[in-house]
Amino acid sequence: MADRVADHVEALVRCLSLHLNRKVTGVIAVLFNHQGAGSLGAIAGFAIAVLFAWRFLRPSPGRRASDRRKRGAAPSTSRLAGGLEPSGSRGLVPTGPSNDTVAVEAITSPAERLGGCGKITCQLLGVILEEKTPEELQKHATVRLSVLQIVEEISKYFDLFLMETVLDDESEEKVLSALENAGIFQNGSLIKDKVLFCSTDIGRKSFVRQLEADWHIDTNLEIISQLSRFIRFQLYISEIDSGQVPRNVSTSTSLERFFS
Numbered sequence: 001m002a003d004r005v006a007d008h009v010e011a012l013v014r015c016l017s018l019h020l021n022r023k024v025t026g027v028i029a030v031l032f033n034h035q036g037a038g039s040l041g042a043i044a045g046f047a048i049a050v051l052f053a054w055r056f057l058r059p060s061p062g063r064r065a066s067d068r069r070k071r072g073a074a075p076s077t078s079r080l081a082g083g084l085e086p087s088g089s090r091g092l093v094p095t096g097p098s099n100d101t102v103a104v105e106a107i108t109s110p111a112e113r114l115g116g117c118g119k120i121t122c123q124l125l126g127v128i129l130e131e132k133t134p135e136e137l138q139k140h141a142t143v144r145l146s147v148l149q150i151v152e153e154i155s156k157y158f159d160l161f162l163m164e165t166v167l168d169d170e171s172e173e174k175v176l177s178a179l180e181n182a183g184i185f186q187n188g189s190l191i192k193d194k195v196l197f198c199s200t201d202i203g204r205k206s207f208v209r210q211l212e213a214d215w216h217i218d219t220n221l222e223i224i225s226q227l228s229r230f231i232r233f234q235l236y237i238s239e240i241d242s243g244q245v246p247r248n249v250s251t252s253t254s255l256e257r258f259f260s
Contacts, residue, residue, distance in 0.1 A: 158215075
């Protein structure tokens with residue numbers, strides 16, 4: 001606000017100076033025509049007073065440069081306040097609940113978090129579905145609404161396969177029906193042919209190896225450990241502390257927690 005007032009005052013003084021200059025020029029011309037010594041002294045005194053006022057009101061070059069620096073610094077300050085992140089601040093695994101970490105992770109998409117891979121395999125129980133055992137799938141299958149957007153984003157950028165161990169054909173139908181009703185096959189690029197079922201956990205492990213996945217997501221620590229030699233990256237989903245895990249294995253309490 002102060003800068004604007006100073007600019008307006010400077011413009012006003014300049015206009016006044018030009019106006020007075022024209023007036024003084026006219027008066028001097030009249031003076032030379034009439035050769036009045038008394039008028040000459042009055043006009044000279046008036047001109048000196050106007051020059052002194054102009055020098056007093058005009059801002060110094062140092063002040064103008066300082067004002068320009070202040071005005072030029074304002075945009076960069078506002079951009080930082082708007083939350084631009086520094087380059088190279090993204091990571092693979094959430095590091096803690098600090099404000100800076102949350103701000104960066106809030107704009108980290110699944111494509112960025114899982115960058116550098118092409119094929120992803122993911123268990124259904126306890127990750128995509130609310131149910132956690134094959135026995136529960138014999139009664140019902142419920143998709144976790146909180147993971148729908150994440151699954152959609154992953155399937156857009158990567159070759160995603162979902163898989164699960166089931167006890168009967170009816171369980172398979174319940175799972176496919178639940179996924180279809182949730183809209184998983186309508187959004188993204190996931191299709192029913194990429195939902196695989198097997199009768200044992202060993203069969204699920206074989207699926208992952210045959211597909212040569214770059215990432216695998218599972219709730220079974222034994223399978224995670226056995227696959228660590230063959231799969232580049234894995235995500236172990238567990239609500240309890242898993243203790244020691246292989247170096248290429250990340251841990252999280254849920255899929256959505258890993259991406260949020």
